[in-house]
Amino acid sequence: MSARSPEHDAAEAVVAAAEAVGLEARTETDAAGLDVVVVLPDGSMMYLEVKPVSLVTAASAPGQARQWPDLRRQGAAGVIVADRITADGRDQLTRAGWNWLDLRGHLRLAGPGLLIDADVPAQVEQGPDRSGLVGRVGIELAVLLLLAPEKTVGVRDAAKALSRSPSAISDSFRALRAAGLVGTERKPAVPALFWELAAQWKPLSRDLATLPSPGPARDNAVLNLGFDDVESTTGWALSDTVAAAAYGAPVGMRADHPRDFYVPDQSTFRRAVQVLGSAVTATSRAGRVRLAPVSMVCDRRVDATGWASEEWPLADPLFVALDLAQDPGRGREILDGWTPRGRWRRVW
Known part of the structure; x- marks a missing residue:
């Protein structure tokens, strides 16, 4: 995917996935913003407003959906596009009435006279389905990032704050990025990182x-x-x-x-x-x-x-x-x- 806006890249990904299952689709930009338009079998139009995120889990899905209570275009359906959606995250989105595209290769699209729930070509590199929080250093780094989510934290600064080696911090950042839990500026993906941390928060x-x-x-x-x-x-x-x-x-x-x-x-x-x-x-x-x-x-x-x-x-x-x-x-x-x-x- 290109280095344009995340919304534009997500829209293009939805178009590609829709075309892969035999639907006609295109992006459309107007005063309301960027949408994907899908032509249904009866010739009617379905408007999709894309919401790009890095990771969706069952724990993170409710908080992510609450960030978008209203769609810009009246009558549009929401579609969440993520690098990775866990199995229970998919179930949570489906029950909540959201369409979704897991860029590893699965599309769910539901509307009047339409139900698509199918594998599609992957649009991200496949990797192991891991949480991204590797060992104690990973948990410490997640805490450090979530305590100041607006800040960009460098490897050496994090190593100093946590009394860890820069190589260990670099490895932890790499695992978090691979799981979509931090962005390119090393800022945490919120609330996804919180809920991944919560799943491993088991104090004696x-x-x-x-x-x-x-x-x-x-x-x-x-x-x-x-x-x-x-x-x-x-x-x-x-x-x-x-x-x-x-x-x-x-x-x-x-x-x-x-x-x-x-x-x-x-x-x-x-x-x-x-x-x-x-x-x-x-x-x-x-x-x-x-x-x-x-x-x-x-x-x-x-x-x-x-x-x-x-x-x-x-x-x-x-x-x-x-x-x-x-x-x-x-x-x-x-x-x-x-x-x-x-x-x-x-x-x-």
């Missing part, structure tokens, strides 16, 4: 029988809570439902809802369980402690005492959202209605 956790009191009490020093200069030190970070509520997410919860914390390392994790005790049952737990999958969870905490009634340092909204995303029902419903205020960017 333990339910606790009791919780420490918030604040810099001397007894809390053994647990490394980190209440001194919260935003420039490392320590415990409140996450999940209670933190989401502090950020203004549409969360309904009781005042005594159990709290979920990230801790920075294995020794703190073990010490917390030893000192605070393990909950006998899930219903009796006072809270939960989680081992941070990446150091940035506990290195980049947020002091909310100036704008929320919350004494505990908060995890960045990215990590709170990753926790919520683990619940395919209630958690994702909360994410659908939550856009963090202030300096944070929504990436889900």
Whole structure:
């Protein structure tokens, strides 16, 4: 495909795919924008408005579709064109009523008197169906990119920030690009990268029988809570439902809802369980402690005492959202209605 606009290239790809299944098709530009016009067997016209993306998964599809609630041309049908659409992503788009073209070689096109669901010639180089997040470095790099999605991050800058070798970072960038999760300027594909990361976000956790009191009490020093200069030190970070509520997410919860914390390392994790005790049952737990999958969870905490009634340092909204995303029902419903205020960017 050429180096013109992504919309133009996607439209040309749809035309080629439509012609491959025996339909007459062409691109058409007018005041409403660029469309693909397909001539149906009865001679009527079907207008398609193309939406190019890099990757579609079942998790990313709802968020991607919400970005285009209204089509420019009245009566036009939407068609998503992607370098890769996973099998469950295809199902999600089909159930939502979207047409789609997977550039690896499959077209679905539905309209009055028309149903095409067929293999077509591939228009991208075939490759392994991989997530693009390879190993711990891949997860760390994904987090770094999603924390500042508007920035272009260079290989050496990322290597320095993550204390990794430039070669390891370069390899991770290459894998992310191959999966369509970063663009040519090394900016993350949002929300696709978030949902791929969420699928691999599986921190070690333990339910606790009791919780420490918030604040810099001397007894809390053994647990490394980190209440001194919260935003420039490392320590415990409140996450999940209670933190989401502090950020203004549409969360309904009781005042005594159990709290979920990230801790920075294995020794703190073990010490917390030893000192605070393990909950006998899930219903009796006072809270939960989680081992941070990446150091940035506990290195980049947020002091909310100036704008929320919350004494505990908060995890960045990215990590709170990753926790919520683990619940395919209630958690994702909360994410659908939550856009963090202030300096944070929504990436889900």
